[in-house]
Amino acid sequence: MDTAIEVRGLRKAFAKKTVVDGLDFTVGRGEVFALLGPNGAGKTTTINILTTLNTADAGTATVAGWDVRTHAVEVQRRISLTGQAAAVDDALTATENVVMFARLAGLGRAAATRRAADLIAQFDLTDAAARTVRTFSGGMRRRLDLALSFVVTPEVLFLDEPTTGLDTRSRRDLWSIIRMLAAAGTTVFLTTQYLEEADQLADRIAVLHDGVIAALGTPAQLKARVGGDTVELHDDRGELLREIPTDGTVTDLRRALDLLDEEGEDGVVTLRRPTLDDVFLAVTSSSLATPPAKEFA
Numbered sequence: 001m002d003t004a005i006e007v008r009g010l011r012k013a014f015a016k017k018t019v020v021d022g023l024d025f026t027v028g029r030g031e032v033f034a035l036l037g038p039n040g041a042g043k044t045t046t047i048n049i050l051t052t053l054n055t056a057d058a059g060t061a062t063v064a065g066w067d068v069r070t071h072a073v074e075v076q077r078r079i080s081l082t083g084q085a086a087a088v089d090d091a092l093t094a095t096e097n098v099v100m101f102a103r104l105a106g107l108g109r110a111a112a113t114r115r116a117a118d119l120i121a122q123f124d125l126t127d128a129a130a131r132t133v134r135t136f137s138g139g140m141r142r143r144l145d146l147a148l149s150f151v152v153t154p155e156v157l158f159l160d161e162p163t164t165g166l167d168t169r170s171r172r173d174l175w176s177i178i179r180m181l182a183a184a185g186t187t188v189f190l191t192t193q194y195l196e197e198a199d200q201l202a203d204r205i206a207v208l209h210d211g212v213i214a215a216l217g218t219p220a221q222l223k224a225r226v227g228g229d230t231v232e233l234h235d236d237r238g239e240l241l242r243e244i245p246t247d248g249t250v251t252d253l254r255r256a257l258d259l260l261d262e263e264g265e266d267g268v269v270t271l272r273r274p275t276l277d278d279v280f281l282a283v284t285s286s287s288l289a290t291p292p293a294k295e296f297a
Contacts, residue, residue, distance in 0.1 A: 004029040004156055004187040005050065009059035012045055019045045021211035022059070027204075029155075032178070032188040034198035036276075037208030038284060043191040046208075047160050050189070051081045064155045080149035081158045087145060090134040094125050094144050097133060101151045119147040123177065139170025146177060156187045163197060175200055195276040205276070207283050214283040223274040226282045231256040233267045241267055 005027035012020045020042040027033040037043050048054040050063055052072040061068045064078040088097050095116050102112035120129045123143045133141060142162060149157060159178070163171040171194070178201055182188050192198055198205050199219050207215040207222075215222055228248030233241045242265060246252040257269065 002029045003027070003062075004031070005033075005061070005063050005189065007050070007059070007061045010046070010049065010056050010061055011058040012042070012049060012054070012056050018211050020049075020056075020208075023213060025206055025213060025216060027187060027189060029187055030182065030185050031203045032182045032190060032201050034190045034192060034202035034205045035208060036192065036195065036198055036205060036280065039193075041208040042211055043208060044160055047081070047158050047189070047191060051079060051158055052076055053081075078155040079158060080152075080154040080156075081160070082145050082149050082162055083160045087148065088133050088141060091132060093130050093132055094120055094136075094147075095129045097144060098147055098151065101148045105152050107151075115151060119150060122150075123147040124173075137170070138166050139173055142166060142170065142174055143177065146174070146181075150181075154186060156189060157181060159188060159190045161191055161193060163192070163194065171197070195280055199276050207280060209284045215279060219276065222276065222279045226274050226278045228274070229253070230272045231260070232270045232272050233260060233265055234270065235267050241265070 003026050005025075007023050007025050010020055010023040011018070019040075023046065025033075035043050035046060045054065049056050050061055050068060052068050052075050055069060063075045066074040066078070068075050089100070092100065098116035098119050099112045102115045103109070107115060120126055123146060125140065125143055125147070128136065128140060133144065136144065146162070162178075163174055166174070175197070178188060178190070188201075190198070190201065202219065204216070204218055205222060206213045215225065217225075228246050231244045231246060231253065233243075235241055242260070244256040244259060246256050253271070260269070
């Protein structure tokens with residue numbers, strides 16, 4: 001795998017509280033990698049270290065081939081970061097925001113204007129290009145924030161909970177943009193609290209728990225970790241009457257249905273597949289917490 005990010009033994013504590021405690025993972029070039037975890041799990045701390053905004057107490061990390069501690073400037077030249085709050089100027093128009101960022105990035109006036117027009121169109125903001133940002137919806141502000149991240153196309157894009165506070169339509173619009181960016185070759189490192197978001201976007205997912213990675217793999221691999229499909233029997237009001245776990249094979253599904261038939265059970269049968277919610281609950285439960293995970297083969 002051609003590596004975009006490599007992390008080994010990363011540790012960080014604030015006062016007496018250890019926030020990340022020996023993280024190990026790699027992210028391939030062009031991959032969408034999602035870091036999941038509850039509030040306070042260390043997601044933002046990890047991003048801050050990888051984007052040179054903070055320094056680790058121990059361990060190493062390289063981004064786009066450069067060490068984040070010893071070559072911070074080289075890392076900064078190759079990345080973009082979109083944080084939890086949109087970094088746009090409310091008093092400026094969408095076009096003025098992008099032109100300003102382009103000029104700060106070193107583009108001349110004419111080049112900055114052309115780049116702004118391209119990005120405004122790419123992120124579906126043409127109709128709002130001349131409006132001040134204070135009039136924008138949350139989704140529009142987020143799209144503009146992403147556009148600013150691409151004034152100079154980064155090798156690695158860091159997104160720290162980019163859809164927090166957005167409505168369902170705006171979130172899905174942003175998902176489409178993130179897929180487009182990844183398809184064009186940009187590596188995307190994403191933190192999110194929305195499990196559906198990680199499931200939809202990520203090639204691989206790491207789940208943080210108590211400062212360590214408790215699970216790491218593709219969405220399908222993580223779901224398989226918590227078991228196969230479950231046959232559920234509901235009454236006519238939708239109340240759950242019975243659950244029969246299966247290994248997901250046709251043979252085992254037939255066994256479950258035969259068991260219900262033999263017992264004379266009556267109701268509506270549905271099949272529930274494992275979700276990332278099941279994975280998240282399993283690996284972050286105090287009674288089920290596991291040692292730091294090894295990646296699935």
